[in-house]
Amino acid sequence: MSEDRVLVVIPTYNERDNLPRIVSMVLESHPQVEILVVDDNSPDGTGLLAAALARDNPRVHALHREGKGGLGAAYIAGFKWGLERGYDILFEMDADLSHPPDRIPAMIQLSRTHPVVLGSRYVGRRVNVVNWPLSRLIISVFGSFYARVITGLPVMDATGGFNCWRREVLEAVSLDRVESNGYAFQIELKFRAWRKGFQPVEVPIVFTERETGDSKMSKKIVLEAVWKVWKLRLLDLFGRL
Secondary structure, three states: OOOEEEEEEEEEOOOOOOOHHHHHHHHHOOOOOOEEEEOOOOOOOHHHHHHHHHOOOOOEEEEEEOOOOOOHHHHHHHHHHHHOOOEEEEEEEOOOOOOOOOHHHHHHHHHOOOEEEEEEHHHOOOOEEEEEOHHHHHHHHHHHHHHHHHHHHOOOOOOOOEEEHHHHHHHHHHHHHHHOOOOOHHHHHHHHHHHHOOOEEEEOOOEEOOOOOOOOHHHHHHHHHHHHHHHHHHHHHHOOO
């Protein structure tokens, strides 16, 4: 287990200012960690920067997609890339510095006994969020509560995007069957893993709102999450998940 290969998948779209900082911080967090930047043909040149970082450091890799295909599709592409190359532990992580890289070692250690480790903003019924507008906080807290009530998913932070998965989990959930593409992707992947028998464990993190760049949140993304949890619940009830 001490030789686990660890890959942090970081999707990007117009994150040129943030990418060098997050790459440096993730690499410094743990000597076994490698990074895969999955760029959706960012107009600001993020993909070119990712390629340059990959050329300069063998622990950094870049995957270039043809266009803006959504968060879920980017993660699935990154997971498949990592699984094909034999990584044992795969992380989801935002490029905007909102997720704390210093929690990576603890999550890796915990993954050796718990195959699904979630970085949680709300574990212990506390709210660990910095510099978020009240409207975003309300949407996030209610979204996690809503998903938990409808699906029964036993986690406090159902929509969080800083997560650690052992490869056997991602292999078991059948990534090609995951449909969600916005932040509902986070709910769906957790739900599918839980229904496959993988019990999630949450570790507290402090989430910090981005300093530069634009949030990718939109009304369309919120609406997808609203109806997707009902579809997941119905698919599960009829044994078609």
